[in-house]
Amino acid sequence: xxxxxxxxxxxxxxxxxxxxxxxxxxxxxxxxxxxxxxxxxxxxxxxxxxxxxxxxxxxxxxxxxxxxxxxxxxxxxxxxxxxxxxxxxxxxxxxxxxxxxxxxxxxxxxxxxxxxxxxxxxxxxxxxxxxxxxxxxxxxxxxxxxxxxxxxxxxxxxxxxxxxxxxxxxxxxxxxxxxxxxxxxxxxxxxxxxxxxxxxxxxxxxxxxxxxxxxxxxxxxxxxxxxxxxxxxxxxxxxxxxxxxxxxxxxxxxxxxxxxxxxxxxxxxxxxxxxxxxxxxxxxxxxxxxxxxxxxxxxxxxxxxxxxxxxxxxxxxxxxxxxxxxxxxxxxxxxxxxxxxxxxxxxxxxxxxxxxxxxxxxxxxxxxxxxxxxxxxxxxxxxxxxxxxxxxxxxxxxxxxxxxxxxxxxxxxxxxxxxxxxxxxxxxxxxxxxxxxxxxxxxxxxxx
Amino acid sequence: xxxxxxxxxxxxxxxxxxxxxxxxxxxxxxxxxxxxxxxxxxxxxxxxxxxxxxxxxxxxxxxxxxxxxxxxxxxxxxxxxxxxxxxxxxxxxxxxxxxxxxxxxxxxxxxxxxxxxxxxxxxxxxxxxxxxxxxxxxxxxxxxxxxxxxxxxxxxxxxxxxxxxxxxxxxxxxxxxxxxxxxxxxxxxxxxxxxxxxxxxxxxxxxxxxxxxxxxxxxxxxxxxxxxxxxxxxxxxxxxxxxxxxxxxxxxxxxxxxxxxxxxxxxxxxxxxxxxxxxxxxxxxxxxxxxxxxxxxxxxxxxxxxxxxxxxxxxxxxxxxxxxxxxxxxxxxxxxxxxxxxxxxxxxxxxxxxxxxxxxxxxxxxxxxxxxxxxxxxxxxxxxxxxxxxxxxxxxxxxxxxxxxxxxxxxxxxxxxxxxxxxxxxxxxxxxxxxxxxxxxxxxxxxxxxxxxxxxxxxxxxxxxxxxxxxxxxxxxxxxxxxxxxxxxxxxxxxxxxxxxxxxxxxxxxxxxxxxxxxxxx
Numbered sequence: 025x026x027x028x029x030x031x032x033x034x035x036x037x038x039x040x041x042x043x044x045x046x047x048x049x050x051x052x053x054x055x056x057x058x059x060x061x062x063x064x065x066x067x068x069x070x071x072x073x074x075x076x077x078x079x080x081x082x083x084x085x086x087x088x089x090x091x092x093x094x095x096x097x098x099x100x101x102x103x104x105x106x107x108x109x110x111x112x113x114x115x116x117x118x119x120x121x122x123x124x125x126x127x128x129x130x131x132x133x134x135x136x137x138x139x140x141x142x143x144x145x146x147x148x149x150x151x152x153x154x155x156x157x158x159x160x161x162x163x164x165x166x167x168x169x170x171x172x173x174x175x176x177x178x179x180x181x182x183x184x185x186x187x188x189x190x191x192x193x194x195x196x197x198x199x200x201x202x203x204x205x206x207x208x209x210x211x212x213x214x215x216x217x218x219x220x221x222x223x224x225x226x227x228x229x230x231x232x233x234x235x236x237x238x239x240x241x242x243x244x245x246x247x248x249x250x251x252x253x254x255x256x257x258x259x260x261x262x263x264x265x266x267x268x269x270x271x272x273x274x275x276x277x278x279x280x281x282x283x284x285x286x287x288x289x290x291x292x293x294x295x296x297x298x299x300x301x302x303x304x305x306x307x308x309x310x311x312x313x314x315x316x317x318x319x320x321x322x323x324x325x326x327x328x329x330x331x332x333x334x335x336x337x338x339x340x341x342x343x344x345x346x347x348x349x350x351x352x353x354x355x356x357x358x359x360x361x362x363x364x365x366x367x368x369x370x371x372x373x374x375x376x377x378x379x380x381x382x383x384x385x386x387x388x389x390x391x392x393x394x395x396x397x398x399x400x401x402x403x404x405x406x407x408x409x410x411x412x413x414x415x416x417x418x419x420x421x422x423x424x425x426x427x428x429x430x431x432x433x434x435x436x437x438x439x440x441x442x443x444x445x446x447x448x449x450x451x452x453x454x455x456x457x458x459x460x461x462x463x464x465x466x467x468x469x470x471x472x
Numbered sequence: 473x474x475x476x477x478x479x480x481x482x483x484x485x486x487x488x489x490x491x492x493x494x495x496x497x498x499x500x501x502x503x504x505x506x507x508x509x510x511x512x513x514x515x516x517x518x519x520x521x522x523x524x525x526x527x528x529x530x531x532x533x534x535x536x537x538x539x540x541x542x543x544x545x546x547x548x549x550x551x552x553x554x555x556x557x558x559x560x561x562x563x564x565x566x567x568x569x570x571x572x573x574x575x576x577x578x579x580x581x582x583x584x585x586x587x588x589x590x591x592x593x594x595x596x597x598x599x600x601x602x603x604x605x606x607x608x609x610x611x612x613x614x615x616x617x618x619x620x621x622x623x624x625x626x627x628x629x630x631x632x633x634x635x636x637x638x639x640x641x642x643x644x645x646x647x648x649x650x651x652x653x654x655x656x657x658x659x660x661x662x663x664x665x666x667x668x669x670x671x672x673x674x675x676x677x678x679x680x681x682x683x684x685x686x687x688x689x690x691x692x693x694x695x696x697x698x699x700x701x702x703x704x705x706x707x708x709x710x711x712x713x714x715x716x717x718x719x720x721x722x723x724x725x726x727x728x729x730x731x732x733x734x735x736x737x738x739x740x741x742x743x744x745x746x747x748x749x750x751x752x753x754x755x756x757x758x759x760x761x762x763x764x765x766x767x768x769x770x771x772x773x774x775x776x777x778x779x780x781x782x783x784x785x786x787x788x789x790x791x792x793x794x795x796x797x798x799x800x801x802x803x804x805x806x807x808x809x810x811x812x813x814x815x816x817x818x819x820x821x822x823x824x825x826x827x828x829x830x831x832x833x834x835x836x837x838x839x840x841x842x843x844x845x846x847x848x849x850x851x852x853x854x855x856x857x858x859x860x861x862x863x864x865x866x867x868x869x870x871x872x873x874x875x876x877x878x879x880x881x882x883x884x885x886x887x888x889x890x891x892x893x894x895x896x897x898x899x900x901x902x903x904x905x906x907x908x909x910x911x912x913x914x915x916x917x918x919x920x921x922x923x924x925x926x927x928x929x930x931x932x933x934x935x936x937x938x939x940x941x942x943x944x945x946x947x948x949x950x951x952x953x954x955x956x957x958x959x960x961x962x963x964x965x966x967x968x969x970x971x972x973x974x975x976x977x978x979x980x981x982x983x984x985x986x987x988x989x990x991x992x993x994x
Contacts, residue, residue: 117565
């Protein structure tokens with residue numbers, strides 16, 4: 025077996041040194057009934073790299089890759105172009121095959137990129153500080169609500185109807201077991217909800233998304249002020265971080281905690297994971313933050329270096345009193361994010377953001393004239409909602425048969441809500457060409 | 473050939489062991505590297521974009537953002553920056569990385585190649601099911617492997633890491649208790665030797681944590697568990713093999729006692745690599761166990777993730793597995809995403825979309841490469857390697873519990889008593905010798921722990937070099953050469969770092985230097 029270096033002679037020699045008659049004898053503490061005499065039944069035996077590649081490639085071939093067809097899906101996961109150098113850098117074994125930087129002297133590479141990552145996330149979100157990543161945007165969102173409770177000592181959280189339904193569900197799953205009062209605002213396809221009247225002295229936080237699931241963009245300044253007037257926090261979720269190159273960051277609008285899905289930068293679609301959760305807040309709340317943090321310090325010679333810090337918040341020190349149970353997070357996805365963002369830089373990132381918006385504006389222009397299609401949004405970033413004259417899920421399936429992946433029907437998230445059955449979310453990133461847009465417009469014309 | 477007098481042999485000058493100061497601060501292969509923010513060339517970029525198709529803005533009432541504050545670098549600068557950073561790291565590819573409890577085994581590159589196939593890497597989680605049948609089939613096939621290897625009837629695939637898996641298991645237990653009208657069961661038994669994630673997870677689910685004291689032999693005793701059982705106990709969280717590197721010999725009696733008292737058995741599967749392919753957790757009475765795909769099944773640790781932590785579940789807990797999950801439908805594989813689609817009682821949702829697909833591809837490639845026979849061999853070799861280290865070092869270091877061990881060899885620091893050298897100092901001296909240190913100061917139940925997990929992918933030559941180094945260092949410490957350890961490491965890009973200063977006044981991000989005039993004013 026190609027991954028196992030020991031020879032039979034090695035094994036014999038090592039057993040002799042141990043004083044054990046066989047490898048099986050080393051398992052003497054395992055109850056006899058549980059010690060299997062041979063390989064577990066029902067599974068194949070080992071196979072060569074070529075055979076593994078053949079079998080799994082056949083499975084991959086049963087899927088329709090986004091890059092092979094006109095493609096307009098978003099709703100929390102976006103297809104962007106990732107420069108080839110990102111993957112080449114993160115595949116360096118010193119990054120790929122290292123672990124959490126518990127020994128800082130042999131982990132300065134990881135620690136420095138985490139420090140740079142934290143800085144980049146703080147800049148993008150307009151916040152003071154960011155952590156070294158969470159699992160994904162949805163889990164970040166849940167952690168933000170728990171953090172708001174630690175800060176305010178209140179248990180009520182109001183979740184916007186424009187918040188991604190997975191973020192709503194994950195937050196409920198995590199918070200309701202702790203006795204939180206989670207209020208779900210009605211689904212808000214038109215971007216017209218106002219949550220201000222619901223905020224009271226029991227409210228720990230209000231969670232809104234910008235742009236919303238339906239693509240609406242908003243100025244949250246007034247909402248932030250209303251939260252603060254009642255002693256509540258404003259949590260802003262961003263599922264498309266590329267938007268932060270064109271629209272004002274939540275930090276500038278008064279947000280207290282910003283959570284985001286970082287997948288758009290550096291990370292592929294990967295059928296939904298692994299992704300990278302971003303988590304940023306104000307300086308004064310840093311000790312209530314979940315997750316790993318990298319900090320700057322000096323070494324014994326007085327040279328600048330980096331370490332994991334404020335670990336007294338974390339489970340390996342504080343155990344049941346920790347701010348979160350998170351341990352392994354999304355290190356390599358954070359590396360992909362930080363390399364891609366370094367490549368983009370100010371000009372590239374703001375340019376990419378602008379290009380995404382321009383693509384979506386162009387797409388909106390092409391779809392406007394299609395009979396049976398109504399664009400719901402006034403403003404948007406790179407994604408907007410269409411109201412079709414037919415069931416959106418059926419339209420999407422029909423277009424998939426014509427080799428067009430048209431978008432995400434809202435009914436995929438809210439199957440029991442008849443009022444959203446004809447709504448379709450369409451996104452246009454820099455990867456979409458004018459020919460793709462024409463294909464979508466033509467396809468819609470045919471099936472509607 | 474050499475007509476200009478170029479020397480081809482080194483001069484016989486006396487070498488000086490003390491390092492020379494270089495003009496750059498670099499030391500040949502190791503470069504001093506600034507932060508990207510300190511290399512800013514405004515306007516420069518490493519990505520060229522197509523021209524805007526339109527300059528029209530449709531941002532509603534919002535005005536465009538003025539600036540972000542990111543630095544500008546070209547592609548070659550960025551590539552060099554990250555290459556240099558990588559050279560300040562140790563990885564499994566570099567050296568033996570015996571970080572106990574983390575299973576730092578070789579990461580096969582075929583796994584990386586397959587995860588990047590467009591059919592896996594470039595598919596969107598919300599594509600119509602008809603266009604992702606291969607992806608759903610892969611998840612189903614991996615689930616089959618996990619169920620067959622563990623003997624368990626069900627598996628929840630979406631947890632993103634081990635601690636997330638613990639959360640999944642405990643929420644399933646919570647739901648099962650509630651369904652039986654036993655929501656009053658709020659106490660979770662956690663041995664003192666457990667990973668910190670166990671008590672943190674229990675608290676995260678609203679349970680109270682009741683520690684079980686450690687026995688002198690590093691195991692959990694049936695009596696100690698029985699003494700804690702009662703009508704308010706929800707479950708026990710037991711790591712097996714445990715964090716001392718030992719298999720719990722009475723695990724089945726403990727499971728039976730917990731079940732008899734109406735509780736569940738959550739097994740922390742962090743150490744599953746010791747028994748995979750040889751022992752099925754179902755045969756030990758387990759109700760739920762997370763499997764760290766990044767440990768046992770070789771998906772890369774990536775500097776701290778991403779991981780993946782599927783949770784196998786017993787019949788009693790299976791109905792409560794979280795959304796979403798894959799089922800065999802009439803038109804192929806179907807993803808159940810909503811309560812209304814199933815008779816089961818999912819406790820909720822743990823993360824966005826469907827789970828760590830990229831990790832699933834890698835783990836399945838690893839399992840198929842090994843097969844049932846290879847996995848059995850792998851766990852055997854992992855245990856053999858750890859026992860070899862234990863046997864080879866027991867006379868110079870101190871092993872509190874003797875052997876045989878499972879896939880980890882545990883030592884305490886009593887062999888260092890009176891030397892002035894601590895476990896930390898010893899670890900730093902190992903770094904100068906070219907090794908990544910073991911896990912230190914964990915588990916908490918022994919003093920100054922050295923938890924060594926070599927894994928099955930180390931050769932005997934590699935282990936012999938490691939053992940030789942550890943013996944040499946142990947003897948050096950006992951011989952009174954504490955100074956060597958206290959100064960270590962000296963060959964790293966940075967020497968020991970001041971963690972106290974970092975925590976006292978945290979600097980968690982780069983900020984632009986103050987303008988020149990205000991510096992002058994100081």
